[in-house]
Amino acid sequence: MTLRNTQYSYRDAPDVPAFSDEGPVCVMDANCALCAHSAMWIARNDHRGEFRIVPLQSDLGAALMQHYGLDPDDPNSWLFLEEGRAYSGLDALAHVGRRLGGGWRSLSVVLILPRPVRNVLYRFVARNRYRWFGTANLCFVPDPEVRKRLIK
Incomplete structure (x- = not known):
């Protein structure tokens, strides 16, 4: 999916x-x-950090998802904001890897796949993730490093 990617456009919406948008922001299914x-x-x-x-x-x-044309009621989506620009699906994963640096930059290899292939692959995993991995409550993850990063 191609997102409207005007830098920091959500600030004017x-x-x-x-919210504090210093640094990258991940919108994830809780x-x-x-x-x-x-x-x-x-x-x-x-x-x-x-x-x-x-x-x-x-x-x-939900507001960020709607702003970028994604359905907030469809937990198959996730959104990554970096320097005010939005990415979703495997594109988001590649940008997260780049931002983390080191060996995680290798996640960018997914970008060599044509966008339609990336989208199909991402949707396949997203549709099956509850079945394969189960459910959890992100807001109650006991990891203190996760909890201090949450914006609710």
């Missing part, structure tokens, strides 16, 4: 609550075990 583990992975590898995590089910998460 009346339906998006103001009910997904894969997303909860991904949040822990980000927290463990973000040595500068820059990343913030917003539950998809929060008012802010």
Whole structure:
């Protein structure tokens, strides 16, 4: 999916609550075990402590999703904001890897796949993630590194 990617466009959107957007922001499904583990992975590898995590089910998460033309009631989506620009799906994963640096930059290899292939692959995993990984509550993950990054 191609997102409207005007830098920091959400700041001028009346339906998006103001929030601290210093550093990258991940909007993730708070009910997904894969997303909860991904949040822990980000927290463990973000040595500068820059990343913030917003539950998809929060008012802010829903507003950001709608702003970028994504359905906040469809937990198959996730959103990554970096320097005010939005990415979703495997594109978001590649940008997270780049931002984390080191060996995680290799996640960018997914960008060699044509966008339609990336989108199909991402949707396949997203549609099956509850079945494969189960559910969790991101807001109650006991990891203190995750909890201090949450914006609710």
